[in-house]
Amino acid sequence: MVPQLSWYLALSAVLFTIGVVGVMIKRNVISMFMCIELMLNAVNLTFVAFSSFFRDLSGQLFVFIVMTVAAAEAAVGLGIIIAVFRNRESLDVDDASSLKL
Amino acid sequence: MLALLFILFAGLAIGCAVSMVVQRNPLYSAISLIGVFIALACLYVTLAAPFIAAVQVIVYAGAIMVLVVFVIMLLNVEDEERRPLRLRSLIPIAVMLAAALFAEAVFIIFFVQANPKTPAHTVSDIGMTSSIGGGLFTTYLLPFEITSILLLMAIVGAITLARTGGLLSPRAVVVPGAQVFAREMLDREKYIDDLTPVTTHSTEEAEKLLGLEHKDQSPKT
Numbered sequence: 001m002v003p004q005l006s007w008y009l010a011l012s013a014v015l016f017t018i019g020v021v022g023v024m025i026k027r028n029v030i031s032m033f034m035c036i037e038l039m040l041n042a043v044n045l046t047f048v049a050f051s052s053f054f055r056d057l058s059g060q061l062f063v064f065i066v067m068t069v070a071a072a073e074a075a076v077g078l079g080i081i082i083a084v085f086r087n088r089e090s091l092d093v094d095d096a097s098s099l100k101l
Numbered sequence: 102m103l104a105l106l107f108i109l110f111a112g113l114a115i116g117c118a119v120s121m122v123v124q125r126n127p128l129y130s131a132i133s134l135i136g137v138f139i140a141l142a143c144l145y146v147t148l149a150a151p152f153i154a155a156v157q158v159i160v161y162a163g164a165i166m167v168l169v170v171f172v173i174m175l176l177n178v179e180d181e182e183r184r185p186l187r188l189r190s191l192i193p194i195a196v197m198l199a200a201a202l203f204a205e206a207v208f209i210i211f212f213v214q215a216n217p218k219t220p221a222h223t224v225s226d227i228g229m230t231s232s233i234g235g236g237l238f239t240t241y242l243l244p245f246e247i248t249s250i251l252l253l254m255a256i257v258g259a260i261t262l263a264r265t266g267g268l269l270s271p272r273a274v275v276v277p278g279a280q281v282f283a284r285e286m287l288d289r290e291k292y293i294d295d296l297t298p299v300t301t302h303s304t305e306e307a308e309k310l311l312g313l314e315h316k317d318q319s320p321k322t
Contacts, residue, residue: 001104002103002104003103003104003107003147006210007107007111008107008144008148010210011111011114011115011144013206014115014118015114015115015118015137018115018118018119018121018122019118021122022121022122025122026122026181027181027184028127028178028181030127030131030169030172030173030176030178031127031130031181033169034121034127034130034131034134034169035121035122037134037161037165038118038121038134038137041137041138041141041161044141044153044157045141045144045145048144048145048148048150048153049148051148051150051227051228052148052149052150052227052228055227056227057227057228057232057233057236058236058241060150060152060153060227060228060233061233061236061237061241061244063153064153064156064233064237065244065245065248067156067157067160067161068248068251068252069248069251070160070161070165071160071164071165071252071255072251072252072254072255073255074164074165074168074169075168075255075256075258075259076255076258076259076262078168078169078172078259078263079258079259079260079261079262079263080262081172081176082172082175082176082262082263083262083263085176091176091178
């Protein structure tokens with residue numbers, strides 16, 4: 001039995017949902033950040049699955065670009081996390097709510 | 102065989118992902134996330150995308166996660182404490198909406214006719230390094246260049262964000278033999294973030310400006 005396209009899509013949906021749930025229930029900035037990375041990876045799996053099943057190169061090139069964006073996001077995001085920690089001595093998102101009305 | 106591999110790695114990925122969300126210590130979450138990345142890289146190999154699999158391991162499991170683990174270690178993150186749930190009244194609505202979404206997904210999977218022309222999973226050069234490189238430097242040259250500019254911006258942004266607030270402004274000129282202070286150092290109330298340099302020419306003058314007193318008042322002879 002050969003894996004179907006829908007199997008990969010279902011796995012990707014499950015991983016994405018776990019990432020969304022993580023962003024919602026986590027209170028730690030770094031944990032939320034890692035959940036976002038998980039969501040990006042779930043989307044990458046969709047791209048690679050479509051690319052492989054439809055024999056189209058574009059999907060894999062898009063994955064390449066998504067990875068670059070994720071790397072840039074990691075660098076800037078962790079810089080922001082360090083700056084917030086330096087100012088507030090805390091990584092809890094509830095402590096960094098000065099922009100809230 | 103491929104189905105077995107798929108089930109193995111999909112189970113590994115989902116298990117690691119759930120463990121990542123459940124863990125309260127961010128370091129354990131990070132290690133679980135590395136497990137997810139490795140499992141996904143194995144799935145990419147079964148999808149005949151070896152280049153993307155290698156990049157996944159090198160960039161994600163290597164570079165990005167090292168950065169994350171480094172920050173976790175640097176900031177000495179403590180475990181999350183358990184908190185009471187908020188908005189408890191919305192839970193039934195959430196369950197209903199989730200059930201509706203799940204029903205839609207099941208309907209689409211089981212009742213919508215799949216495209217019969219879906220090509221079979223055969224060997225091709227799609228996903229090999231040479232074809233990716235060819236595509237990247239011909240059809241997708243503009244996105245490639247834009248990505249490189251994005252990376253440059255990320256480098257500059259990360260350096261700007263993470264450096265310790267510099268003592269001097271970029272325009273500051275350090276005179277040889279002089280002691281230079283930022284205005285902010287001299288009067289924190291008045292000159293917040295004002296890094297214009299103030300020049301002094303001797304240690305005594307500097308101490309006076311900073312409001313420091315000599316602790317060991319040894320008379321100079």
